[in-house]
Amino acid sequence: MPGYNSAVLQELLDGCLRKNRRSQELLYKQFYGYAMSICLRYTKSREEGKEILNDGFLKVFTKLETYDPERPFKTWLSRIMINTALDHYRQELRRDVFDNVEAGENVSVDETVISKLSHEELISLIQKLTPAYRIVFSLYVIDGYTHEEIADQLNISLGASKSNLSRAREKLREMLSKINIDNYDRVAR
Amino acid sequence: MIELPDDELDKLFRKSSEEFDPTYEPQDWDALSKRLDQEDGKRPAGWWWKWVPLGLLLLFIPAGLMMYYSSDKLVADRNKKAVSSTIIQAEEAKRKADITERSNGQTAENKIVNEETKPAGETEKLNDKNQMAQKSENPVSPPFEKNEVNKSTKTLPRSRSKAGGVYLEPNRSKREGGYGAISFQENNQKRNSSVTEIIKTDELALVRPSKTEFTKVKLEKSETEVPDFYQSERVENGIVKARIQEENRVTLSVVPLEHSLYNSKLNLPLPEIPEQEPAEIEQAGKQRDLSPKLAIRLGYSPDLSTVGFKNYSKPGKAASLLVEYAVLRKLYIQTGIIGSIKEYRANAGEYELKKYVTDIATPSTIDGICNMIEIPLGVRYDFTQTARSRFFAGTGFSSFYLKKEKYTYNYIKHVPKSKYNWEGTNTGLALFSHLNLSAGYEYRISNKFSLLAEPYLKVPLKGIGYGKVNLMTTGMWLSVRYTPVFK
Numbered sequence: 001m002p003g004y005n006s007a008v009l010q011e012l013l014d015g016c017l018r019k020n021r022r023s024q025e026l027l028y029k030q031f032y033g034y035a036m037s038i039c040l041r042y043t044k045s046r047e048e049g050k051e052i053l054n055d056g057f058l059k060v061f062t063k064l065e066t067y068d069p070e071r072p073f074k075t076w077l078s079r080i081m082i083n084t085a086l087d088h089y090r091q092e093l094r095r096d097v098f099d100n101v102e103a104g105e106n107v108s109v110d111e112t113v114i115s116k117l118s119h120e121e122l123i124s125l126i127q128k129l130t131p132a133y134r135i136v137f138s139l140y141v142i143d144g145y146t147h148e149e150i151a152d153q154l155n156i157s158l159g160a161s162k163s164n165l166s167r168a169r170e171k172l173r174e175m176l177s178k179i180n181i182d183n184y185d186r187v188a189r
Numbered sequence: 190m191i192e193l194p195d196d197e198l199d200k201l202f203r204k205s206s207e208e209f210d211p212t213y214e215p216q217d218w219d220a221l222s223k224r225l226d227q228e229d230g231k232r233p234a235g236w237w238w239k240w241v242p243l244g245l246l247l248l249f250i251p252a253g254l255m256m257y258y259s260s261d262k263l264v265a266d267r268n269k270k271a272v273s274s275t276i277i278q279a280e281e282a283k284r285k286a287d288i289t290e291r292s293n294g295q296t297a298e299n300k301i302v303n304e305e306t307k308p309a310g311e312t313e314k315l316n317d318k319n320q321m322a323q324k325s326e327n328p329v330s331p332p333f334e335k336n337e338v339n340k341s342t343k344t345l346p347r348s349r350s351k352a353g354g355v356y357l358e359p360n361r362s363k364r365e366g367g368y369g370a371i372s373f374q375e376n377n378q379k380r381n382s383s384v385t386e387i388i389k390t391d392e393l394a395l396v397r398p399s400k401t402e403f404t405k406v407k408l409e410k411s412e413t414e415v416p417d418f419y420q421s422e423r424v425e426n427g428i429v430k431a432r433i434q435e436e437n438r439v440t441l442s443v444v445p446l447e448h449s450l451y452n453s454k455l456n457l458p459l460p461e462i463p464e465q466e467p468a469e470i471e472q473a474g475k476q477r478d479l480s481p482k483l484a485i486r487l488g489y490s491p492d493l494s495t496v497g498f499k500n501y502s503k504p505g506k507a508a509s510l511l512v513e514y515a516v517l518r519k520l521y522i523q524t525g526i527i528g529s530i531k532e533y534r535a536n537a538g539e540y541e542l543k544k545y546v547t548d549i550a551t552p553s554t555i556d557g558i559c560n561m562i563e564i565p566l567g568v569r570y571d572f573t574q575t576a577r578s579r580f581f582a583g584t585g586f587s588s589f590y591l592k593k594e595k596y597t598y599n600y601i602k603h604v605p606k607s608k609y610n611w612e613g614t615n616t617g618l619a620l621f622s623h624l625n626l627s628a629g630y631e632y633r634i635s636n637k638f639s640l641l642a643e644p645y646l647k648v649p650l651k652g653i654g655y656g657k658v659n660l661m662t663t664g665m666w667l668s669v670r671y672t673p674v675f676k
Contacts, residue, residue: 119209123205
């Protein structure tokens with residue numbers, strides 16, 4: 001028995017291999033939060049995230065035979081979710097439906113305000129980035145991809161990957177500063 | 190106010206991403222579950238479909254029985270109303286011949302007087318009816334046996350009403366909606382009333398139904414009296430002249446064509462009609478219609494396959510083209526071709542698994558989907574044969590040719606490098622591998638076409654396919670049967 005997965009998880013995976021609907025539901029429930037958090041930072045809304053989440057889980061249930069149980073299931077699941085999100089991004093890119101986010105004012109950020117922001121609010125800031133910035137930022141900063149891997153995955157140059165990352169950081173700072181100003185104004189009144 | 194460096198910014202968002210845990214929404218699973226059902230090829234409420242054959246069976250058989258018995262009851266009721274217990278006894282009629290001979294003379298005279306005094310229109314009607322009688326094929330109704338009365342008065346479509354010499358409302362002219370085959374009764378007052386001769390005796394009332402024979406009519410109220418529905422006109426020499434109300438008109442409206450009234454006094458030409466025994470005609474019709482030598486059946490059935498009546502999966506489907514040949518009137522030989530897709534799940538122990546599978550791990554269950562061609566050879570016996578319906582049973586053997594097999598191996602626990610599936614085509618022929626048992630109901634919708642519902646069971650005699658599995662199949666054929674007519 002591989003050490004990465006608990007006995008309960010292994011039982012669920014076996015049930016999923018037999019296409020047992022109850023096991024599939026339990027697995028879905030157990031990893032819903034984890035998988036959804038991945039999907040949300042690669043998409044602009046919860047609806048879009050849900051679509052990618054279910055696409056990803058469909059792959060999990062239909063391709064479970066290819067999962068190597070000697071590796072952690074979470075890692076395999078996150079790879080599937082990220083790949084599904086990237087597929088989705090490529091499809092959107094072909095349709096050229098992306099729009100740009102207005103840049104915020106160039107101001108400094110108050111740490112105390114930032115610390116009060118919830119995880120959901122911070123994720124929503126990532127969602128506000130343009131798709132190209134969002135994808136590169138998520139891949140590099142959160143999911144640990146290198147610029148070479150990103151360039152390869154997105155079929156862009158290494159320089160474009162670095163540039164997108166830099167601009168993504170800049171945009172996030174701007175947004176955080178805007179939140180800071182709004183909160184300052186609210187307190188001042 | 191401070192500037193946020195890159196690493197701090199990254200750390201902030203990385204931490205949020207790792208700790209962010211969106212709340213579970215059940216409707217997300219519902220959406221995925223539907224997609225998984227589509228992916229698995231399952232229909233919504235798949236469990237319901239498993240019971241469709243049984244449901245149809247429960248529907249068809251009682252409906253068939255109801256139709257079968259209700260039609261008999263209907264005929265019996267009509268006979269009762271129309272005939273009012275008519276019994277024909279030729280011997281009795283001969284015994285009474287002397288009485289009637291004496292009566293005939295006087296009655297004929299009376300009738301001639303009536304005819305001569307009739308208005309011109311009435312005489313024309315009579316002539317019309319006589320001509321119609323000449324055109325008709327079998328205008329003379331034969332004497333009936335008691336048990337044949339029901340059959341002969343069975344309702345027939347107007348287009349087929351001449352079959353076996355049976356006429357609907359023979360004493361009404363075609364103008365009036367009848368066939369006008371044997372109507373020579375007086376019709377002197379009301380349009381729908383008729384008059385006939387009734388000879389009153391101690392026990393019976395006699396009427397002249399055909400030629401020289403008399404019909405003994407069993408009276409309803411009293412055996413020695415003419416019933417109330419005859420409005421008695423007069424009694425002369427034992428002959429009661431009675432008017433019969435409309436509802437009883439058909440029963441007693443028969444006067445022989447050879448009556449002296451017509452052939453001696455009026456010199457009306459009598460039709461020369463070869464006499465034929467209606468029973469023979471009817472029998473010949475039955476032989477042709479009910480027992481055609483050859484028939485072709487096209488059928489569809491849901492296919493529920495299982496190993497040992499357990500682990501039913503979703504129903505497969507089967508289509509058949511069968512040929513039936515009658516070796517006896519009720520016994521047919523059947524053969525043909527059946528194409529089927531069988532889906533089933535069985536325990537691993539019920540298969541002969543290859544070593545390369547079990548060496549790594551033994552599956553707990555195996556799901557199979559097989560495309561098969563089946564050649565059945567069997568017999569069918571009709572327990573009941575009526576004009577419209579039959580109940581039958583069949584038995585025989587089937588041989589299977591497996592065109593395609595696909596197996597999915599299910600494991601309780603995953604073992605690396607386990608075999609998860611196997612697929613193969615044209616994987617073998619199994620001769621006489623199954624015993625077929627069936628029973629069914631057939632309902633004729635026309636001379637050539639009938640509909641059948643036939644539940645069946647295929648019992649395995651040996652294992653078939655790659656895994657040599659003893660596959661039992663049940664279902665219900667819903668077929669159209671075509672009986673070509675050869676001249």
